Structure formats: structure tokens, C-alpha cells
Amino acid sequence: MDLGLAVPQFGAFAELSSVLRVAREAESMGFHSLWAGDRLLTPLRPKDRYPAGDGRVPEAHRVFLDPFAVLSVAASATTTVRLGTSALNACWYPPPVLARSLTTIDHLSGGRLVAGLGLGWSSDEYAAAGVPWHDRARRYDATLDALEAIWTTDPVTFEHDLWTIAPSHIEPKPARRPAPNSNRPPLYLAGFAEPALRRVGRRADGWLTGALPIPVLTAMWRTALRAAEEAGRDPGALRMILRSNPVVTGHGTPPRSGTVAEICAYLATAAEAGVHEVILDLQHTATNDQHLLELAGAFQGYLSAESAAS
Template sequence: MEIGLAVPQYGRFAALSSVLRVAREAESMGFHSLWAGDRLLTPLRPSDPYPGGDGSIPEAHRVFLDPFAVLSVAASVTSSVRLGTSALNACWYPPVVLARSLTTIDHLSGGRLDAGLGLGWSSDEYAAAGVPWKDRARRYDATLDALEAIWTTDPVAFEHELWTIAPSHIEPKPARRPPLYLAGFSPAALRRIGRRADGWLTATLPVPVLTSMWQTVCRTAEEAGRDPGALRMILRSNPIVTDRGTPPRSGTVAEIAAYLAGAAEAGVHEIILDLQHTATSDQHLLELAGEFADYLSAASAPS
């Protein structure tokens, strides 16, 4: 099991000083990866419930930095840690623009990009981005097709009713095709992951639910002639650390780490810790990150 950390990006952590310090120290502490998310706005009267807790959008999300910029800054002060997106809302971006932004991070970091994409959950954000909410799954699949063409062919040519790429050179190419991880929990999303992704971006669901969904991913991969053993399951945890909580969403470090260790035993390959909802400062975030890493390392050590 590998452990990643959400790079400072929102709320009180939306500051250059936080990105620089946490990125540097996370790498020196041995974290495998740094991850950035993707939010545009916080509507006063949301059309859709936030997918977590009581459905309210976290107050900290009112301030949210651009994921490409944050990862570029992190890349500039690190040398080995992986740099991932968990997850970009792929449909907001024309594929050539999305490919350029991701490839730039990969190019400037020496090939350290992990590309994580999702459909998003907010129709308000789609409206603000000028992208239709209807038929978003079809747009998503077309975006994935275009990214594959841009990253793996030269010259690139792509024809679709949404976009046309005339035969063109689009460079630089990534150092290698970036690992592509997709988010989602519906049967269609899980089957898409099995057919075409390198892994699944998931969340803190009950372990039996995780394993059942992962079986759908692996079964679909096998049916598509792919090796399910090559796929990775990456779980993002956004805990509130408190003495009186309800694990895995809230609780003590030991309680939450126990859930995460159990998820790892059930097949999770990497855990992303997002501590921005619970930490009060950069120092506190790093201290909590160290505590979680210690617990998880002890749990995975041979007995």
C-alpha cells in the first residue's frame, strides 16, 4: 500500500506558502504522491447535494485554487513524488486544452503525472463552465478518446461531432502515457474503468461495498481482454479528526487509520489523505499526516 497526500489547495490552505512547504516536506517524509482536486464555485442555493456528509458543500470549498497551477508549483520543489489529479472534471475542458495542461505538468516534472478524471456532481458548475449537463457521459467518453489520440499518436487527427482536430503535431508528448485513473460509483462508471482505465479513484465506502464495486471493475476488464491484476484502486479519505466521531468519516487518527488499513487488506493499492478539512495550520497538517503514516506503516508491517 502506498500513501499520498492532498496538496494544499483550498480553504485556509489556499496559499503559495502552504503549497511549497507541504509539497517539500511530504516528499521528505516519504509520501508517494501529491494530489489536487477541481472545484469552480460554491452556489448559495445548490441544485445538487454535495456527495458526502449531510449534502452541504464544505465551507472551505469557497476558496479553491486551480489544480494545474497548484501541481505545477508542487512539481517545482519536488523531484520524486508522483503528482496526481483526484479528480479533474474532464468535461469542463476541451480535450486539446486538457491534454496540454496535463502534459505540461508531466513534462515539467520529469514524467511524474497521474491523471485522474471524473464527471463531477454539480450541474451549477457545468452551467458556469458553459458545458451541457445533459449527455455528459457521452462527452466524457469522447474526451477520453481524444486524450488517447493526443497522447499516443503523431500526427494527431480526431473527428467527433463535439470537436475536430485537423491532422496536427501536438507536442510535447508525455514522457510516457500517464496512468489514467477514473472516478465514479455507478455500474456504468465501474464498467468504463474496467474497459479503459488504469485504475479506480474511490472514496471511504464500507469495505464490502468497495470490494463488490472492485469486482465489477475487474470482471469488466477481464471481459475486455485486459489484465485486472494490472489495475489499481486508489482511495481518497477526507477525515475529520476528533475524539468523538463516526469512522471512517470522523474519529481519532487510530480509528480512521484502522479503517484505511482494513481497506488496504481488502485490495486498496493507494490511500490519499486529504487533511485540509481538519487541520488548523500547515504544521498541524504535516503532524497529522505523519501520525497517519506511522499508523498505516505499522498496520502493514509483517507480524
């Protein structure tokens, strides 16, 4: 199982010095990837519950750096780690703008981009971005279609009632390929509802998930794999990437909280259940850069020991 780390981005970690230090040291420690998320605002009276914890938006999310800028800085400070988004709210961005931002990171990092996209959960953020909430699934599918056209064809032409791309050159093309016969970067999709899981199976390279109970996780994963098989794709080629946002305590309830050992026991079980990569986001529990890196090293050590013992 590969191990990734959320790059500093929000709360007390929304600083250039934090991004640079953690990115460099995570790579030297042997982490396989660095990841950035996508938040636009923190409403005072949110219309929707935050999809984790007690349903309240974490206080630290009041300060949240742009994911494209953060990954660009991380790219400049590293040479080998993959650089992923977990996950961008794809519908907020016109497809040519989204493609340009992602492809720029891929191009400047020497092909290390992993594009992770999702629908998001906050209707307040959609309203602020000027994007309709009610039709978001159709807009999402159209965005994926447009990205495919932009990344894989030249000249690019795209006709839809939402956007029109006149015959145009859109360069550069992505450098990274998930497979020899693919013309786009690795694409991972988030979501937990059946339509989202079936979309993963039909058109993505894998699934971005959260730290769910193992039976729930495996049942959802089977839905994605069945959809891949029904679409004539190889289910064995799909990868599952799990994001863990733990609060490290003396005693808790894994996977949301607990000791490093307790949370790693859950993650090791998740690996046995089919998880290919874990993204650790330690910004909810670390107090500063040094503490974050110490925790990252502790998780890495426990998971390495679990892997060697299995």
C-alpha cells in the first residue's frame, strides 16, 4: 500500500514555509504522494452538513489556500512524489480553465499530476461560484467529457449546451499517462452514492474514498468494480485511494480518532480489503510543522511494520 500526505493548506498550516518544508521532508521520508483539497468558503449558517465528524465545518477551514497554487509550490520543492487533488470540486470551473490549471501542474512537475475530482457537498459554495446546484451531476459528466476532449484531441472541439469550444489548439497536453495507450493523466473520482461509484467504474482510473467502516467500504468498491466490468473495462486496473483525517488521541474510536497504533490497525485492515493508497491529512491534529512531520513518521513506521508482518 502506498502512503500519501496532505500538503499543508489550511488553518495554521496555510503558510509558504509549511508547504515547502513538509513537501520536501515528506519526499525525503519516502512518502509516495502529496495531495491538496478544495474549499471556497465557510458559511456562518451553512445550508448543508459537513460530511464528517459532527457535521460542522472544521474551524481550521476558515483559512484555506488555493489547491493549484499549493501543488505548484510543492512541485517546485520536490522531484519524485506524485501530486494529487483530493478532490477538486470540478463543477466550479469551466473545463478549459480546469484543464489548463491541472495540465500546468503536470507539465511543470514533469508528469506527476494525479487528477482527483468530485461534486462537492456545499450548496453555499456552488452559489458563491455562480454554479447551479440542482443540475450538478449532469454538469459533472459534461465536465469529464470536455476534459477528455481537451486532453486527448488536437484540434479540440466540444459542443454542449453548457459550453462550446470552437475548433482550437489547447496546449500543452498532459505529460503523465496512467497506461501506455492513454492520452490523459490518471483520473480519480470521489463520491459514495451508487451513481458516483458506477461513474468511477465506467470512466476513471480509481476511486477517492474516505475512512469508512470496512464492510461499507468493500460494498461500495464492489459497485465500482461491477460497473467497470459491465462497461467492458478491466476491474483489476482500478485503484482505491482512501483519505484519512485522524485526530490522534490517547484513546479514541478509529478511524476518526485514536492512537497512531489504533488508526494504523484500521488502515492495515483497509489495505487487506483492497485499498491501494492512503492519504494522511494530519492538519486536524498536528500543532505545527514539526509535530505534523513527527506524526507522519510515526504513521509511516507503524504501517511499514504492519506490511512487513503480513
